[in-house]
Amino acid sequence: MTRAATALLAALALAACAPPPAALDPAGFAPLDHTPPLAARALLPRGVTADDMRIRRNCYAYAFRGALYPVRRPDGGQYCI
Numbered sequence: 288m289t290r291a292a293t294a295l296l297a298a299l300a301l302a303a304c305a306p307p308p309a310a311l312d313p314a315g316f317a318p319l320d321h322t323p324p325l326a327a328r329a330l331l332p333r334g335v336t337a338d339d340m341r342i343r344r345n346c347y348a349y350a351f352r353g354a355l356y357p358v359r360r361p362d363g364g365q366y367c368i
Contacts, residue, residue, distance in 0.1 A: 311348055311354075311355045311356060311357055312355075313341075313355045315343040315344075316341035316342065316343040316348055316355060317341060317342060317343065318340075318341060319337070319340050319341070319342055322337070323337050323340050323342075323347060324368065326366070327340070327347050327358050327366050328340075330358050330359060330360065330361075330366060331349055331358065332349075332351070335349050335351055339351065340358070341355060344367075345367050345368045346365050346366065346367040347365070347366045347367070348365075
């Protein structure tokens with residue numbers, strides 16, 4: 288196995304161990320009254336739909352198993368418009 292393949296496998300293994308994002312305070316988040324941006328929908332975890340999305344101050348979150356989580360950009364920040 289090459290060094291690059293070994294490094295990739297190690298990174299994937301560590302990513303699988305990462306804790307889930309911290310839950311948000313649901314106060315002020317409202318169901319969407321518009322179609323969310325395609326970019327925000329593409330960032331949702333598998334099994335979460337646009338119907339699960341909420342918005343507050345132009346920042347998106349999603350409801351999952353009774354908690355609210357931020358829609359995260361690839362750099363780790365919350366997706367806001």
